[in-house]
Amino acid sequence: MTTRYTRDHEWVRLEGNTATVGISRYAQEQLGDIVFVELPAVGKKLAKGDEAAVVESVKAASEIFAPVSGEVTEVNTALAEAPGTVNTHAEGAGWFFKLRMSDPAEADALMDSDAYEDFIESV
Amino acid sequence: MAEAVSDAPLRETPLAATHRALGARMVPFAGYSMPVQYPAGIIAEHKWTREHAGLFDVSHMGPSFLSLTEKSGDTEKDHAAVAALIEPLITADVRGLKPGQVRYTLLLNGEGGIVDDLMVARPRDPAWSGTLYVVVNAGTKDGDFARIAKAAGVRATLTRSDDGALLALQGPEAAAVIRDIAPEAAELGFMTYGSFPFEGTRLLISRSGYTGEDGFEILAGSDHAVSLWQRLTADPRVKPIGLGARDSLRLEAGLPLYGHDLDETTTPTEANLGFAISKRRREARDFPSAGRILTESPRRLRVGLLVEGAPAREGADIADANGAKVGTVTSGGFAPTLNRPIAMGYVDPMHAAPGTSLNVVVRGRAQPATVVALPFVPHRYFRKGSP
Numbered sequence: 359m360t361t362r363y364t365r366d367h368e369w370v371r372l373e374g375n376t377a378t379v380g381i382s383r384y385a386q387e388q389l390g391d392i393v394f395v396e397l398p399a400v401g402k403k404l405a406k407g408d409e410a411a412v413v414e415s416v417k418a419a420s421e422i423f424a425p426v427s428g429e430v431t432e433v434n435t436a437l438a439e440a441p442g443t444v445n446t447h448a449e450g451a452g453w454f455f456k457l458r459m460s461d462p463a464e465a466d467a468l469m470d471s472d473a474y475e476d477f478i479e480s481v
Numbered sequence: 482m483a484e485a486v487s488d489a490p491l492r493e494t495p496l497a498a499t500h501r502a503l504g505a506r507m508v509p510f511a512g513y514s515m516p517v518q519y520p521a522g523i524i525a526e527h528k529w530t531r532e533h534a535g536l537f538d539v540s541h542m543g544p545s546f547l548s549l550t551e552k553s554g555d556t557e558k559d560h561a562a563v564a565a566l567i568e569p570l571i572t573a574d575v576r577g578l579k580p581g582q583v584r585y586t587l588l589l590n591g592e593g594g595i596v597d598d599l600m601v602a603r604p605r606d607p608a609w610s611g612t613l614y615v616v617v618n619a620g621t622k623d624g625d626f627a628r629i630a631k632a633a634g635v636r637a638t639l640t641r642s643d644d645g646a647l648l649a650l651q652g653p654e655a656a657a658v659i660r661d662i663a664p665e666a667a668e669l670g671f672m673t674y675g676s677f678p679f680e681g682t683r684l685l686i687s688r689s690g691y692t693g694e695d696g697f698e699i700l701a702g703s704d705h706a707v708s709l710w711q712r713l714t715a716d717p718r719v720k721p722i723g724l725g726a727r728d729s730l731r732l733e734a735g736l737p738l739y740g741h742d743l744d745e746t747t748t749p750t751e752a753n754l755g756f757a758i759s760k761r762r763r764e765a766r767d768f769p770s771a772g773r774i775l776t777e778s779p780r781r782l783r784v785g786l787l788v789e790g791a792p793a794r795e796g797a798d799i800a801d802a803n804g805a806k807v808g809t810v811t812s813g814g815f816a817p818t819l820n821r822p823i824a825m826g827y828v829d830p831m832h833a834a835p836g837t838s839l840n841v842v843v844r845g846r847a848q849p850a851t852v853v854a855l856p857f858v859p860h861r862y863f864r865k866g867s868p
Contacts, residue, residue, distance in 0.1 A: 390725070391524040393815040394791050394822070396844075412844065414792055416523040416815050417725055 361449075362468035364425045365477065369449055372465055377426050380453040381413065381444065384478050389415040392444040397433040397455055404428060404457065406464055411454050413444065426464040428457035494540035495646050495706035503721055510724060511619035513541040518723040526726035527817040530692055531858075534652040535722035536713050543622030544642040544685075544700050547633060549611035559611030560603060566633045567613060572749065572768045573601055574759030575613065581605030581673045583687050587749055587757050588617075588625060593770030593777070594745035595752065596628070597621040598737070602687065605675045614674065614685065615639075616647075616698075618739045646706030651696035651730070653861065654718040659686070659697050662712060666697065671863045680708060688863060691727065693734025693856055695863040732823060733816050735785060735855030741795055742783065742811040742825055751779045751827065753855070781808060781827040785855040786841065788813065790848040792822040793841035799826055800840045800847060807832045810841060818858050824850065 362370045367385035371378040386392065394414040404410050404424035411422035433455045437443060444452035459465070469477060491514040500507065505516035516538065518526065529535055547567060552559045564575035573586035583602040590596050602614040617625040622643065630639040650658060660667040663677035666686040674687030682705050690696035701709050713719050728738070737743045743752055762768045766775060786799070792814050799808035813824030824841065832839060835854045840847035 390518060391522050393524075396791055412791070414815070416729060416817070417517070419792070419794065 360470075362425075362465055362470060363474035363477075364423075364468055366423055366425075368422060368425050370425045370465060370468060371453075372462075375459050375462060376431070377428060377457045377459050377465065378453050379410070379422070379425060379455055379457065381422065381448055382474070383448045386445050386448040386452070389413065389418075389420060391416050392441045395437040395441050395444065395454065397435075397437070398430045400430050400433060402430045404430065413454075414441075422454060424457065425468060426457065426459050427461050428459040430455050431458050432456040492541075494538055495703040496538045496540065496710055499707055499710055500538065500721070505721070505723060508724075511541050513619065515541060516721070516723040518725045519721050521720065523723070523725040523729060524817045526720065526722040527729050529720050530652045530694065530722055530726060530730055531818055532653065534650055534654040534658050534696075534716075534719045535692070535726070536710070536719050537649040537651065537722050537724075537727055538646070538710075539649050539698070539727075540643070540646045540706070541619040542643070542647050543617040543619065543625065544645075544647055545615045545617070545626060545629075546640045546642060547613045547615055547629060547637050548640065549637050550635060552611040556607045556610040563611050563613055563637055566637050567601065567615070567629060568762070568767070570628060570632055570769065571599070571601065572758040572762055574761040575601055575603070577759070577761055578603040580607070580610075581675055583614075583672045583674050583689055584759075585672075585757055587754060588628070589749070589769035589774075590745055591770060592745075593748045593774045595739075595743045595747050595749065595754075596745060597625050598739055598743060598754070598757070599625065600687075600689065602674050605673075620740050642700065645703045646699075646701045646709065648699045648701070648709065648713070649690055649692075649696060649727075650699065650713060650719070651690045651692040651694045651722075653695060655694070655696040656863065658713065658716050658718055661716065662709075669697075670865050671695075680705060684709070691734075691736055692730040693736070693858060693860045693862075694730075695861060728812075729814060729817060732812055732814060732825060733818055733856065733858040734860060735825070735857060737783065737825070738812055747827075748774055748777060748779065750774060750777055751781050751783065753783045779830055782830050782833040783811075783855075784808075784826065784828055784833050785853045785857055786810070786813075786824040786826060786839070786850040787853050787857075788822040788824050788841055788848060788850045790822070791843045793824045793843050793848070793850065797824070797826075798842040799828055799850070800842060801832060802838065802840070804840075804847065807839065813841075816857060823857050825855070828852070
């Protein structure tokens, strides 16, 4: 199991062919209190870069893009009742959706945690 | 709440360094760098204000004084003279203000559109008669001040006081907190103000605010801004609150935000602000565009909406059950007190009755929304004689 990050401040946990996607601790801190999460339909096919979900803070809505291509196999329905989990457990229980990757090699281009730390420093 | 971005350098209030030291996130707002939230976050700040006392830096706003150039010394005559200079621009019976009274009013253009909403107050001290304390919005202050100064001509001088600190202390514990700073201010009635001693200077304190709670707005010189802020935040009942929570608090309280819920195309009737047109001015029909405003059948009305699903933001369409557009959201977001999305907007008068079922369109999808009476959260303003 490895975790990768995108320049849009999403994390992707890779287990075999499955990618679990969420937003980073840094992203949730920047967004502030999360009050609503709109998740994709299970079965939806997403190409890398497609809009996959929407996360709403008190102040604004932000789009979540598919970090890799694939089909949505599961979404975190618990976020409907407890969207604040994204703030408190951004890189764990606050996950958004899982994808069955159609091209796992796409994940190779994503940052590892050290590269992401450097990227945040540079923002 | 983001305002138009320009290349001009952002102004800072005397408390900018204090906010940064507290870990505030600073954002551009109305030409100023302002704290949108502190580390506690908007929801915690919002709830703290509803339960205790929140302290807001609103020094970006436009406090000012309109003062007769030559006073006669006759208290009533001087007040009437300065009132007569500003009344042609606004909807309030300024002449009829009692000493110390603060009035919410509207600055109108020649077509009955709202140029700004503002506060006009009459000093309590007879020695200050012939002067009015006027507080306008941040984004509109330069234009408002020019308009008022032009109307005053040589008969009165408008002095800006927006280089100091304007703080708002809001919440059910605000009165107990202010008692330790300026004991007499705790005795102010709702929508009155006075001048009170503080650390060798004087503070202008009004019992007013923009959250729906009891509270005070305090004008201090820039030299005393930090010491006043420190004194207030040293009280364990007080926490600093950013503009993010200010916006969610005022939205719950059903209070319009100029530039969003009100603009020059909105009339007082449409905005449901008819109460701001004083009885005397209404009867005399002598406020700007009175003929038009008093006879108009509004094309739209400002309403509150309880939204199901995702928050509907400013600009979202409001549709009827058949999908036909009947209005637009002008402010919308999440209401921490109600733990649900709410919105304010304008709809066709046919759809403005509380209980009407409508839809808001968010990201292309219709979500149910019900028209409700404003405010969403009952006001808890101080009333003399109530506990």
